Amino acid sequence: MAPRKENIVMFPFMAQGHIIPFLALALHIERTRNYDITFVNTSLNVKKLKYSLPPNSSIRLLEIPFDSSDHGLPPHTENTDVLSYPLIIRLLQASTSLEPAFRKLIQDITCEQGGHPPLCVIADIFFGWTATVAKDLGVFHAVFSGAGGYGLACYYSVWLSLPHRKTKSDEFELQDFKEVSKLQVTQLPLSILEADGTDPWSVFQRKNLPAWMDSNGILFNTVEEFDQIGLSYFRRKLGRPAWAVGPVLLSTENRARSGIEAGITTDLCKEWLDTKPENSVLYISFGSHNTIASSQMMQLAMALEASGKNFIWVVRPPIGFDINSEFRSNEWLPEGFEERIKESGRGLLVHKWAPQVEILSHKSTCAFLSHCGWNSTLEALNHGVPLIGWAMAAEQFFNVKFLEEDLGVCVEVARGKTCEVRYQEVKAKIELVMNETEKGKEIRKKAREVMEMIKNAMKDKDGLKGSSVKALDDFFQAALSMREKTQQ
Secondary structure: OOOOOOEEEEEOOOOHHHHHHHHHHHHHHHHHOOOEEEEEEOHHHHHHHHHHOOOOOOOEEEEOOOOHHHHOOOOOOOOHHHOOHHHHHHHHHHHHHHHHHHHHHHHHHHHHOOOOOOOEEEEEOOOOHHHHHHHHOOOEEEEEEOOOHHHHHHHHHHHHHOHHHHOOOOEEOOOOOOOOOOEEHHHOOHHHHOOOOOOHHHHHHHHHOHHHHHOOOEEEOOOOOOOHHHHHHHHHHHOOOEEEOOOOOOOHHHHHHOOOOOOOOHHHHHHHHHOOOOOOEEEEEOOOOOOOOHHHHHHHHHHHHHHOOEEEEEEOOOOOOOOOOOOOHHHHOOOOHHHHHHHHOOEEEEEOOOOHHHHHHOOOEEEEEEOOOHHHHHHHHOOOOOEEEEEOOOOHHHHHHHHHHHHOOEEEEEEOOOOOOOHHHHHHHHHHHHOOOHHHHHHHHHHHHHHHHHHHHOOEEOOEEOHHHHHHHHHHHHHHHHHHHHHO
């Protein structure tokens, strides 16, 4: 009789930016380990996920019951994709109601397996309560962060003490994270900026973050060699291991399967890039949920024309319009802009979604103007592409600070959705990174060095294992050790 395979339960929060790294980790574990994987989510997310899995995948998708109407949300609202910003906190609050169903789900899996509980639960940073459930049921638990160590450490520290409320200055320090030089209020996402300790976000995080203490450790989609400061913060703060197991990234193929409507085919994109000289193209994308104000779109378009650079720009309607509606070039871009760039062959405007990995891996791509969400950041650094940072939300502002000040692979161009940046400033930053200036050469060199660190971290052949491969080994070893202790 074949030995029973261990089961791993994975449970991300209902947002694409969370589901994507979880799915990438699940597929990575499936490729490299002999474990069964149960991927838990609500009904509509599971339906979408079915298309994201390769046909030969053995990952089991399991629905957890959830009705958004019970929580003052519009019907069939199960992902932040379809929510306006003020309603995101309501989905987070509603997600805590999943606790009894999740507890039962773990108990059912244990019964199915003849009384053997899952080897471990890997759950979202917003699902602190799952750590308490796992602890009650004697199951090894890890929080998995799709964010990097440094970015999440700043986010965690600021939420715990709201230090910006205690000073009249625009600058403040993190008392428990001295390695970070001063932060500015302009580097805070809206949820933190508006927080006063009694608001819904504060109330949610005050329960969520301390529950991490019930976990056995944190998995990070990052690399030990360049993210040491943030990882050390959590090891010190929580007294738990922090395993850097990244980067785990979804291939374009898996993203394409997930039913996202592409604005251009991969082949067309590649054909266009093939006609451009090496290191001559700027790629611009603000991620799947973000957009900028129409005034800023105008300035960015003017900067692109003035710089004379080749570019691919993923465009979505500006702030104040439905992000999934038709893009109106004649209203939101300078008059005749689209016609001029088509005629000159210098630019590609892509609607909704572009094959990002293919673009970043192409030899013609020189730099990436990005919101610096961690998924996008890792995809850029994985191919040695430097960044021009324009953070929008969450821990992205802290990512930009880290990438610019600590890693030296980024230049900040603007902050947030309501900033006003002039085209001359944008043009100057584009030229700084892409031209043969001393600074440009240095940034591109640093980006290539980080790419080498990533390659070395993920190395697993001829008996040589990189730090990320070893960290995943250590994580599973810790889970197996706990299993052995409980069985004695």
